[in-house]
Amino acid sequence: MATSSYKRHLAKTITWRIVGTLDTIVLAWIITGNPLTGLKIGGAEVITKMILYYFHERIWFNTGVKNSKKRHLFKTITWRIIGTLDTFLLSWFISGNPLTGLKIGVAEVVTKMILYYFHERSWYRINFGLEKRGVKKE
Template structure:
């Protein structure tokens, strides 16, 4: 049986990147006061975030948090994934915002602002994908 999870993880990567980039552009624009800085930051992180997100998704796929032989696909798992992804994503955004704006304080402000918005958006993104069967050969119903 072929592993179709790669297709699912790529699709999740793309949909999350669209949501995340829009959020980053808006926050960066508001914080910097410059729509072009917002666009530059948002566009610069598209590639890095897609790579990091795909690797994060693959790592979580391989993590065996199980109970009685069943992988736990629960709200707790989604919350844990939300926090681990947010740490990676925020560090990436802070660094890119600092480089693009030339101001480390701008990078910190954008990074801290997105912690809240991105965690909320990511949690709902995970819940939506949990309900979809796209790219799954079978689903463990816990």
């Protein structure tokens, strides 16, 4: 595996985490009515989500699934399942209320799937970390 693919996945991890964290902060703020709770949940997610996302990227990189919009859709769905479970658990823990965790988790299913799909499509067009465009596994 080329070293450049690790750089690519790290860059994708960071850009997605920025987008995802901002979305979580706003949703948690709206649902709880408390901007500090939104910041706490978003801040906690930075670590857990970057670790989970990086391994999600590595697993998908090593699959034999061809590049296609279907692949991006399946990556979107698998990531959203992992991400929503993480958000639900963190939101529950931080707010102390399982219903709050559930509300935040459910709300982000829609917003994050849309944002993630466009993040994937954008990265598909970027050559950063690829040795040759023709052998791209992303």
